[in-house]
Amino acid sequence: xxxxxxxxxxxxxxxxxxxxxxxxxxxxxxxxxxxxxxxxxxxxxxxxxxxxxxxxxxxxxxxxxxxxxxxxxxxxxxxxxxxxxxxxxxxxxxxxxxxxxxxxxxxxxxxxxxxxxxxxxxxxxxxxxxxxxxxxxxxxxxxxxxxxxxxxxxxxxxxxxxxxxxxxxxxxxxxxxxxxxxxxxxxxxxxxxxxxxxxxxxxxxxxxxxxxxxxxxxxxxxxxxxxxxxxxxxxxxxxxxxxxxxxxxxxxxxxxxxxxxxxxxxxxxxxxxxxxxxxxxxx
Numbered sequence: 411x412x413x414x415x416x417x418x419x420x421x422x423x424x425x426x427x428x429x430x431x432x433x434x435x436x437x438x439x440x441x442x443x444x445x446x447x448x449x450x451x452x453x454x455x456x457x458x459x460x461x462x463x464x465x466x467x468x469x470x471x472x473x474x475x476x477x478x479x480x481x482x483x484x485x486x487x488x489x490x491x492x493x494x495x496x497x498x499x500x501x502x503x504x505x506x507x508x509x510x511x512x513x514x515x516x517x518x519x520x521x522x523x524x525x526x527x528x529x530x531x532x533x534x535x536x537x538x539x540x541x542x543x544x545x546x547x548x549x550x551x552x553x554x555x556x557x558x559x560x561x562x563x564x565x566x567x568x569x570x571x572x573x574x575x576x577x578x579x580x581x582x583x584x585x586x587x588x589x590x591x592x593x594x595x596x597x598x599x600x601x602x603x604x605x606x607x608x609x610x611x612x613x614x615x616x617x618x619x620x621x622x623x624x625x626x627x628x629x630x631x632x633x634x635x636x637x638x639x640x641x642x643x644x645x646x647x648x649x650x651x652x653x654x655x656x657x658x659x660x661x662x663x664x665x666x667x668x669x670x671x672x673x674x675x676x677x678x679x680x681x682x683x684x685x686x687x688x689x690x691x692x693x
Contacts, residue, residue: 422458426575429514431461438467438488439618440672441691444520446567447477447583454479456576465508465528468500472673476586484508508532516676517548517570518543526550538570587677595670595676602664609640612679614687615657616650622688626657632686633661640683645670645692 432453438448443466450462461481464474468485475483486504508531514533518525526546529537540544541553545623554569568578596606604610613636615629644658648668658665670678675692679685685692 422473426457429457429460429574431463431511431513431515432574433508433513433516433529433534434462434464434519434671435525435528437465437486437525437528438520439691440470440473441689442563443470443473444561444585444691446616446653447474447577447585448480448564448581449517449519449567450477450566450569451582451584452571452576452578453574455580455582456571462643463513464580465504470672471492472591472671472676475673476588477584478586479584482511486564486583497667505531513572516550519567519570522546538571538573540574542586544661562684585676587680588673591671591677595681596649598669598674599681602665604641609683610678610681611642611684611686612645612682612692613642613657613663614645614685614692615654616646616690618691619667624658624688626653630661633657633663634682643678643682645664645675 411687425566434446434450436443450464450583453462463484464480465484465486465678467488471483471485471490474480476675483505484507488502501555504654508528513532513534514527515536515538516532518537518539518642520528520669521540521543522544526549527545530549535552536552538554539550539554541555543550543553554571554573555566564581568581572578583616599606613629613633615624616622633644636642641657642663644660644663644665645666646654651667654667655665657663666678679692
């Protein structure tokens, strides 16, 4: 079973036939979690009886609640917050849940010290990370091929599934909307007099970092041009209301900014014929 091993560690002693329970650690962000979903799907296809647990920040749980490959979600407070804001009781509960089960393998797809620590706290005897990881590298057992300037991030994540003997020739995300959220979105569309048969084009013009930003007036031109092909909807979180309104209004687009939860956003995108955003995860 080929792998890139951490210097000084021996060759892996692992029998895939004895694999019973796996912990996947990918705690954030939206786009990164979606990119990692095929790992769970690949493991499920190769090991139908495998129990798969995923550790994720609580605000992102709707991304995985409907994922058919995942048996159990463990949620924890967002660790990007300062210690003053961190909900320590929630963190303690997450660690308690994490340690309530035995895992054969923990897969750290997050690649930071905090995720390596969670991997160690899981007490999994085999802890997999990436061979380029620097933070907390001494806390895991084996490194698998990670970042390459020419590789696709989904393929990088899938290296962990291949390390465990799973087939990864078929890439499936299995991102599905919740029924309740889907019904809510359909109601919102009906309230805006959007016909059920109208092709939906969802635009989220916000980026996580400034260098990904595109001028608002260019988004307006794009939205106006796309209006010939379907009903254009501008989405985003509350703090983008002013900018998004300035984009949507001149283009005659519907503005849903701040009106959808993450679960509803997933449902809205499931109905869309086209989604455009400058980032890997729509916020």
